[in-house]
Amino acid sequence: MTTTAGRPRSFDTDEVLDRAVDLFWRRGYRDTTTRDLESALGISQSSLYNAFGSKQGLMEAALDRYEKLTEDALLTPLETAEGLDGISEFFEALAAWVTGDGRRGCMIINLMAENGGADDLVDKRTRRYRRRVRDALRDALLRAGIESHAEVRADLLFGEVLGINVVARGGAGSSEVERLLAAAQHLINSWR
């Protein structure tokens, strides 16, 4: 195990990835050019390609980072939620998540829609993410004492999650998002 020599990096990888997440989130993958990244990340294309290999490689790294962000803000709270209140709060957090800043929806779901099944790797990652959210909803229902038709109700809630995302992505302003949020809350309350 020898220490390697060479010129050190002039940037912090995580900071750069945060900015990449921000750009991919708002503009999508295809519409974000390597020149856009160059100026937004503050590093040259040389450094970008040296560090991440390709635009796709950078996107995957950004996706990892995004998943951790969404894990802390949305998934973990949902997976540890007790009662229907926890699920209700998840939807509130979700609505805030997809409308904050210049954001438009969830980066992963946007990516899934943009990809349209073209890239296998994106396909697998988004599929895994979908399953995780759906299962978390089902488990939260079970923990809340909802045992009849828990699977179907989880699918129902999951559909609303996707609906909220696509409406946020479509850019209808937050009013349509709040309508769907209220509808989801109404549904949850009807199960009390």
Next chain:
Amino acid sequence: MTTTAGRPRSFDTDEVLDRAVDLFWRRGYRDTTTRDLESALGISQSSLYNAFGSKQGLMEAALDRYEKLTEDALLTPLETAEGLDGISEFFEALAAWVTGDGRRGCMIINLMAENGGADDLVDKRTRRYRRRVRDALRDALLRAGIESHAEVRADLLFGEVLGINVVARGGAGSSEVERLLAAAQHLINSWR
């Protein structure tokens, strides 16, 4: 009123538009190049630009055509449906609509997601379409005798419509679409 002279078109506009709809539907707007259109529509780019002005112009014309298609297949049945059965049938027809052929979701909703609020014209058209679907759901509920919380329930159903679309677009195969379909049916049945 004089009759115009000149060389006649060698193609039928509606046939060409049908093929354009098919391409834009499957591949999206951005990923469909004018060369793709040239070979798929069977006409040269010259004819394409002469007839439709631009790629965007062709897309708008294709959008008009698509709206008529979806009107006949989905909207009109929904707008004239009686009872909850009609709404249930709408969802079945929707699920078939977004998974048929090599299709992936609804062309308009895909376009909305792809656009992400960038183009104002697409924004307006998709907003109008969303409202129409949502209002049709509400009216159908009222016609079915569901008068309490009709608005909220329409939003709920509309969220499921969007969810079904985005899952179909994501390309999870038809199994996930059918899960969401079953969930929507379950919801509707719970209102009987």
Next chain:
DNA sequence: CTTTCTTTGGAGCAAGCGCCCCAAAACGAT
């Protein structure tokens, strides 16, 4: 200091993009 290794900036490449130009073609009108 010299060597060794990596990173950095800048220029640039091949390919693809939407779109345009223009001569030839194909019709109706005269």
Next chain:
DNA sequence: ATCGTTTTGGGGCGCTTGCTCCAAAGAAAG
């Protein structure tokens, strides 16, 4: 047959794309 008008095909233009090449720079190891 000749004109006026529109469509058609082919070539090509200017631009952007993701990506690469390479000399210079910067730090650790000897």
